[in-house]
Amino acid sequence: MKPRLARYLPILTWGRHYDRSALTNDLVAAVIVTIMLIPQSLAYALLAGLPAEAGIYASIAPILLYAIFGTSRALAVGPVAVVSLLTATAVGQVAEQGTAGYAIAALTLAGLSGSFLLLLGVFRLGFLANFLSHPVIAGFITASGILIATSQLGHIFGIEAGGHTLIEMIVALLSHLGETNPITLVIGIAATAFLFWVRKGLKPLLRSFGAGPLLADIVTKAGPVAAVLVTTLAVWAFGLQARGVSVVGEVPQALPPLTLPSVAPDLLRQLVIPAILISIIGFVESISVAQTLAAKKRQRIDPNQELIGLGAANLGAAFTGGYPVTGGFARSVVNFDAGAETPAAGAFTAIGLAIAALVLTPLIYYLPIATLAATIVVAVLSLVDFSILKKTWSYSHTDFAAVAVTILLTLGLGVEIGVACGVILSVALHLYKTSKPHVAEVGLVPGTNHFRNISRHAVQTDPHVLTLRVDESLYFVNARFLEDLIQDRVTEKGALRHVVLMCSAVNEIDYSALESLEAINHRLRDMGVGLHLSEVKGPVMDRLKTTHLLHELNGQIFLSQYDAWKALTEPGKIVA
Template sequence: MQSFLRYLPILDWGRQYDRAALSNDLIAAVIVTIMLIPQSLAYALLAGLPPEAGIYASIAPIILYAIFGTSRALAVGPVAVVSLLTASAVGQVAEQGTAGYAVAALTLAFLSGGFLMLLGVFRLGFLANFLSHPVIAGFITASGILIATSQLKHILGVEAHGHTLPEMLGSILGHLDQVNGITVIIGVLATGFLFWVRKNLKPILLRLGIPPLLADVMTKAGPVAAVVATTVAVWAMGLAGHGVKIVGEVPQSLPPLTMPGFSPDLVSALLMPAILISIIGFVESISVAQTLAAKKRHRIDPDQELIGLGVANLGAAFTGGYPVTGGFARSVVNFDAGAETPAAGAYTAIGLAFAAVFLTPLVHFLPKATLAATIIVAVLSLVDMSILKKTWRYSRADFTAVAATIVLTLVMGVEVGVASGVATSILLHLYKTSRPHVAEVGLVPGTQHFRNILRHKVETDPTLVTLRVDESLYFVNARFLEDLTQSRVTDGCEIRNVVLMFSAVNEVDYSALESLEAINHRLRDMGVGLHLSEVKGPVMDRLKTSHFLDELHGQVFLSQYDAWKTLASRI
């Protein structure tokens, strides 16, 4: 039964659902729905899909995640970065605006959902840890810049294309003679208004004595106000006839039943982008979910989150959507609005379904410039160039990884950026672990503690060298310790004993074992003893299965102080 509950978290929180939770969830759903209506339309535009695809992708996936997900505040649906990745991947296999493009988007959602499901079932969520947070921050920053740049064509009312920053800027500059003045006015006014609402409206409303919850709702309704105002203006003044591009007719219906494409060529072309989208989406989603869960002492199961997001993406694939994940902004809004359970997401889906059936005719004259403004204001909050300054001060290796990810994403596109981020994260990890920190330590006077001889005033002995190994030993770094030991003993002709202090070593693989054996043989030939101290139980158990301890030209000491008392010539 417990195993069954693991795959259906709704059976856990659903049994405790009460009237208070219902009230809080309904309030949160109203606020998030108001926010999602223009946002969903805008993100579909960013993905190169019809606007209704954004709403469709926000209905079935949310309901499915409410059943299978473990986060009580995560709001699942289209997000900016995944929408950009979708446009980049699908644009390589089909032409935007065609039926093949929509089918490719469905297939991408299906492959992403299937991959996430497999990771969840086999409990492989730890694989996302291979993406370092600085690299993720660099990728999201670069993606934010690309997204904002891609929307300038809608603000200016020109035709432009491209998937990299040079391509986009070159295309926009080449079409400046097509700029539509009325579109520019609408886009600039909408962008300025949305920035003002985000930063200034709530404090003003609070000073006027409006309750915080209502002030928050009115602030989140800023994009809705921009949509209503510009739509009415375009309709009343007939601006569509003056070159202002509008959304046009949006189907007035619930999400349709759709079928992804399964042709081998299409699947093979989209498989790698689907994997990259899955990894990026999961990392963003789990980061938000765990942050919000910690505030209420709830538990997030990463492997079940993979299943929840996988099912959500499969739902999008069969209901006219495209890849989805947990969004940062909407999840924070959902949490701040008082959402108690995932049911808040289900109520949001109902609200969006109502909008899809009854409100879509109202957005016929909605200018695309307004949707572009919505995207620009949303994604610029993701841009954090300070990560370069922070990593430069803290770690040059991390700075190199972040800078490379940003530059490659901007210059070569998001897919190359994601792939380079993954590769850079893994290479950075391998580089760091290939050169483990090994400190020569001495005895702190009057104590039984040992510290780095370069950082503290300690007692040493010319015939004894103690090297504290501060990392597990495996094939990547085993040779490093071998070379370091050889170098140290060669330099000190008085040395008679070497102690490897293993207090921080949690693992010794077979390659490292062979290196230890090589060190032992070389030192023995030089008449120098090799000793170990403070070896952890699991490591000792592993060493006992080999012949290393039998051949060791020295002893294994329980503590480093015991080794010092036994081996130091001064004592």
């Protein structure tokens, strides 16, 4: 019973070995990540269209719950840019920003997302995320980064500029450009330039002055905090709010409240599809980061348990005034680099953010919105990666088309349509690639027992024997393709007496493919040609034994292709 419980509560596994060294490393990592998360959480709440405190609330309970249920030792859960944008898009369609209904809809979206993730985790359906191809995800994230950065330009210029697509945002910016607030613009540009310099140049500068790696890293991660402090002091000291500079305003000085998502059927119906899309995108992003970091320390990530951990985190956000969350790339890398050894680092981070919510919130009243916008712009531009277009073009034009279409649809029609089309494209891409599997005619490599493609190697063949190696599992999408291929080959080669299907790469034969094999067998029998199978894998053979195919087969089953070659070829007919 205990191992089973530990599987669903990973804290029971790593918690047994927790020692003073791990505690020290986790505390140091928590300090660094907390410093980074305070301005970032405020900024992402702004991106989601929610009050600033919602970002901090979404970073406390979710982190604690993930520490209990998650399997990654370094993943940092909380608001992220892409999910914040998706939240704003989804919730903006059902409620007006700034209203109580908007906040309730965000809670409900988190609750639906958490429930969906938990459902997938309990039924161990984490493999569904594999249907999202990496190129499509990369294209969506690149386009989302552009949309997010563009959406923040209005705050940097101090003007009202909305829109859900790139064209709408640009038109809105240009039409209101004359209303630019010069002071806000100066603050926004200065903060953006400073944050870019901090990201690229501060750490090397500190190291050149003799600062240690840890100190240099902490000071660099505190860069956004410095931008927040300086610009906040400037607005307060010079009374810039009275001159049109938008500020965060009053933020409740309290721990996350107990909140309840809505159960109104109409609202649930409107949010269920966006919640599923957010869950899929969030899980794919999170599991990618978690597995990358785990591999560096030879640790294991359980995708299905990750679904439960992320589901619990989102439900925590729904009941504590937050909105949908997932594992963030930047903060997770910072957490890992800072030396986090266990999920306890996340729990300590949550405690740090709770202290900030109680003590520091009155200090951000005069924090300029332009500074938060600059924080978002600098963070999301690292997501933009157009090199994926060049890489996919040189490797696979099909993947390139999927990436390009995803980017164009996301930029032109909005993130919801973009991500939906990305999911559809990923599945369609898989179906297209497997609908015409690679089937090679193979022959014997002289002096060996190996068989290779006749188009690539000098091999021996027999004009009476056609051996086809099927390099894909057989299922409903490609079953008819194999029928037609064999029919064409047999028609071309009138001297054929035997067709051998080499099944070394076939891991599955579904019922549609079974019917196709039966049809192929009947046709070849009518033509006086035997159908043989070789190197059939055990699980596939077990399934075939329950059918009529093996009893009606107009040929034999061979353990190896070499056995088939020896039994079916005529020595005098072999062609080198």
